[in-house]
Amino acid sequence: MHIKPITAQYDAHIRTIIEAVGAEFGAVGDGFGPSDREVQAMSQHYCIEQGSQYFIAVEHGQIMGGGGIKPFLNSAKTCELCKVFLLPAARGKGAGKKLTQTCLDFARQAGYTQCYLDTLSEMTSAIRLYEHLGFKHRDTPMPGVIHTGCDVWMELTL
Template identity: 55%
Template sequence: MAYKIEKIKPEHDQDICRIIKHVGAEYGAAGDGFGPADEEVLCMSRHYDRKSNSIYFVATLNGQAVGGGGIAAFNGSSEICELRKLFLLPGNRGQGLGKELTLKCLAQARGMGYSQCYLDTLSSMKPAISLYEKLGFRHLQRPLNGTDHHGCDVWMIKKLSNGQQARQGCF
């Protein structure tokens, strides 16, 4: 399948909102303390741009949004970004799209000058956790101070670097 990955546009907002809320509900990540409940989900294109040192990508198949993921500063940090709202519809998982989105986000994070990438997720999202481990994220015992997602029970971080070191262990 030929997926297209592009920066979010206003015309993607409704579909991405639906995908984030659908997948969140699938994994029990609904309500306060989970990413799908964040206000930004209602209009993602307004919250991710170069001016705020953030970006969100949408993956489409035959013109239809099937998922997305992005990065933004963690709690206002200029050094640590957060991998945010990486969600894929069920029929589009297991085909390398999550990896492609994650690698694209990490490359952008490096280009924006971040030195680390943090994420929080749920232990029930085992394939995602496995992917993050393979891409060099390491587990943390607790969330970083300032996280908004107190419903999550897995916290991970990855040191970002440039050049060869950044690619080791990614494939």
Template identity: 55%
Template sequence: MSLKIVSITPEFDPTVKEVIKKVGKEFGAVGEGYGPSDPEVENMSRYYTLDNKSRYFVALKDGVVVGGCGVAPFVEGSSTCELKKLFLLEGARGLGLGKALSNHCLDFAKEQGFTQCYLDTLSNMTSAVRLYEGLGFEHLTKPLEGTLHNMCDVWMLKAL
């Protein structure tokens, strides 16, 4: 088995969109207020660019897209970034890809000068919450002001 992480390019857009929608549905993250419904999902490579200090990484298992994760400014001009859209197909979980993808994003965020990283997720994504805790994210009692994902029920922050 070969595992590889690469930056998103346009040819990955349709498959990444499928993965995000499929995994979102699996965990009930469907509709307004959830990440899979964000407009950027339609064309991830156009949204995640160095121009806007963001990056999306794609996980490949034996050359096939099995997930991804991104990082972008929480709001334009902020020193806080957001870890975004970590989604892995069921067969790609437990292989260390979530941690590797997250670390790629956090390293990129540090290179871009961000001082902290925010994320929001769902409490039923228990493996993801444990991963984030292991990476040093701390739970918040409420979302950061300005979050788009008002249906999420777990909010976390990590100093970079």
């Protein structure tokens, strides 16, 4: 599995993956990441100059998923791990761990000191991965969260 920054040529592929995996777990409509406008062209919404980056996981030339880091509410110190979605064929192979670790490495290099994420309780494998990487559960979402459909909130000191 190869992890690399997204480029415009992969926008349609990752949009399809985000929407399909979101639907698989019931993350459809307002309040869920797959309905965010940025999903239409991820490469245009994540750029190093703005403290963000979206990565894709590629296996044998095929995109298997992606995940990104962006500032949380324009914070210089807190980022958000967002839109980590993998096709079923990529799960259980270490792709999620490699992708998430790449995102966290980018966050540290960008100078963030805290990382926040929100997800769904149905995404049990992802939650176990985040716990393994050191994320701690929060009782409530961080103020200003737009993904009101999520019911699991976590944070990590970087």
